[in-house]
Amino acid sequence: MKKYIPVVFLLLVKTASASSPLNLALSGEATQIDTFNYFGEASHAIDGNRDSVYSRKSCSRTYKNTNPWWRVDLRDNYVITHITIVNRGDCCQERLDGAQIRVGNYLNKNNGNDNPIVANISHIATMETFTMSGYVEGRYVNVLVPGTSKYLTLCEVEVYGFKGNVALRGKATQIDTYNELGAASNAIDGNWESIYYKNSCSHTFTTTNPWWRVDLGDIHVITSITIVNRGDCCHERLDGAEIRVGNSLDNNGNDNPMVARISHIRSSQTFTMSEPVEGRYVNVFLPGADKYLTLCEVEVYGFKAKVNLARRGKATQIDTLDSLGAASNAIDGKPESTNYDDSSCSQTFTIINPWWRVDLLKTYIISSIIITNRGDCCSSSLEYADLRVGTSSANNGNDNPLVDWIWELPEGKSKTFTFSEPLKARYVNVFQQTLDKFLNICEVEVYGYEVEPVNLALGGEAAQSGADEFGPASHAIDGNRNSTNSCIQTTTSTNSWWRVDLKDTYVITSVTVTSRGDCCHDNIKGAEIRVGNSLQNNGNDNPLMATIPRMPKGISETFSPSERVEGRFVNVFLPGTGKKLTFCEVEVYGYKDDGVET
Incomplete structure (x- = not known):
């Protein structure tokens, strides 16, 4: 990220x-x-x-x-x-x-x-x-x-x-972790050291269909992937592994398209893509029973894909002329379709101050916007229109800062507006300040990148069951991943829990948990991450987002939901009797949805 x-x-x-x-x-x-x-x-x-x-x-x-x-x-x-x-x-x-x-x-x-x-x-x-x-x-x-x-x-x-190894900027995870030497993140530490005890390789338990994954943080065009195998023993364990790349987390990303199969790697091997491959997630998946998966480095080369953010958004306008002129037509990804009868352009009635808007559904840094005009007639409908970009929905977004004007734009032509200074925005509006005019747009493309993620837990309020005097709940949201002296610990009880109140409802994209490093790291094994808006049973009845496997000492693991998850309360819940819950940090990442359906 x-x-x-x-x-x-x-x-x-x-x-x-x-x-x-x-x-x-x-x-x-x-x-x-x-x-x-x-x-x-x-x-x-x-x-x-x-x-x-x-x-x-x-x-x-x-x-x-x-x-x-x-x-x-x-x-x-x-x-x-x-x-x-x-x-x-x-x-x-x-x-x-x-x-x-x-x-x-x-x-x-x-x-x-x-x-x-x-x-x-x-x-x-x-x-x-x-x-x-x-x-x-x-x-x-x-x-x-x-x-x-x-x-x-x-x-x-x-x-x-x-050459830039984009995996270095990613976040790694795996099906489980063998011990403290085998964290998933070791395989993207930039170190080709292949002797396991030197703490630079990932390692799972023996299991069925083990997998490892790196989240690149955004969609990339992948040109090549380099795999470094373990060097001190066990080269054959990687035989038959599949490299999968895509944008889905279904089955933890293991259902994404396979781009290469590993027959045997003695030390390292580079897999060059024969054609462009796009994806955010790169998985190494080893099919079969009773398998270990060990990786000493995974390097991913490529570049960030240019994504039209408007295609992810939701379009609206002041009104709609007829069934051919829906606001959503202007974000259908068809800039070449400029004939109104093709149902690929938006159009309002003739009205005072007509406007069109795309809500990107979350905040981005905008680098450029492309506007395509109608091609069969009426090019003047866009003449002198305001291009307004910002984070406010006041006055339907039309009060956001003016970043440019659309002067003359010929029929069927496109114009690119680029911004040398970062523009932070969720809403992009085309606003015509005039009497009695209709507004026609055949395509709006918006390019940029996500705003740096914010750890929502830092602004929250923590609570837990049976607080130990040395491990208050607030230690887990102090922004400190130190795994020995900044941790929470409950008393021994039945169904121990810890909770952070984010103070508002958010769409949760990931939760990162840091295990204890001095002892007792197994105390978090089997804990459930639950997210929702209810405080019934202290929030422990909210929907299950993920279950924490055994974590080695002092490592941080990131858990991403496989489907949309939203809530105000994030709980770590340890079911069972005679249990003591202890860990050192919980980071919660997501965004405010403002009630918009996605």
Whole structure:
């Protein structure tokens, strides 16, 4: 999840610095909007030559244009650490003033110029290096000069970085855990150590159909997966395992499509996808009875898939002209369908201040929005409309901040609105402030990413049965995963329980539990995580979300529901007599739904 990205970035940089930095652009392919003459080919800017005199054929150059651009395709996705730009040296340095450096994985309809801005060029006298301030990944690096009557000349573009293992940013879990040396997270710790006792491999008990899974936090396009097997013994235990990738948690993700089968791995093996594979969850699943599953590293390479968030949302509008013009037509994923009779466009009656809105159902950071106009007539219905984006539903969302206007948009054409500053939003509105006008939209696409998750338990109130004086309920929501001196403990009783009141109802996406590290970690085995809105029986009758298996000492395990779960109260309930419940932290992640049906 995004909250872990800065830590992972530091880890990756440290790993990459062990060898000399590699200029990735040298192996890439360059192109540009057009070429001034044979001295100014796009490829000259990635020839490894920093010569800045144009006549020596080592610089690129475009004609005078509106928004001229240059791009290098790195041929694969990389984590980018820094980019060096060499400006023309014999004249005209000011032509590069105001240029934008953009990095991403998508070309779309705008040649990659809609990818995120990672740096702005104020002025370069000769050469300047731009170091990325956060986690930046992409296949395409663009230099774009916004404005009219502009030339673009570049005498060298150097791009430095490395292949990004996206599993390092994920969360791992498995069917159960053999002991404290075999936590699921060991298989995504960035360490290829394959001797089990060195605490860098995962390990399950012997069981039927054991599995291990990493949640990448969002949908990714997967290009390859590397598996490191155990090295001190037992290589054959992994024979016949299946690698599965997808977006479903049905059967703990083990029903997702199989992308590879492991015949035998002596040490490590990389599985390269023959065609694009998309998914959030990567599982290693070992079918059969009496099986152990041990993994010493799982590396997943790829990049975050560009997801049209509007397709997940719910559309509405001020009113609807007829059965062909439903608000939902504008988020049906068919931007090519611009004929109203095809029932793929929205339309209101003629009315004062018509509006259309998509509720994304939770808050995202919005990076771009694409609007497609009607193609068979009536293009003026969108003329001068407001594009409003925000988190408020007041006045149907029409009071949210104005982020742009839709000026002239020809019939059947699309326009992309990009935002260099983060826009936090749940609602996207098209609002026409005018008398007596109807509003037609054939598609609205919204791109962005989820807001960093918030541990809802930190703002809650904890309680438990029979509190031990050294283990009050509040220790489990203090934000401290320390597994020896920040834990809860009940007295020995029948049906021991612990509960956090989140103070409001939330849709729960995951619950992370940290076991005790000094002793007694088995005391949580068989405990039930229950979520709901009732305090009957202290909340212990609320629906069951997950059962906690045996947990090794001092580890954190994440439990995700297989279907929608919502509630105000999250309980850990240990059924049985003569039981003492003890653990060290409960983290609850989710979002406020505001009563919207999903």
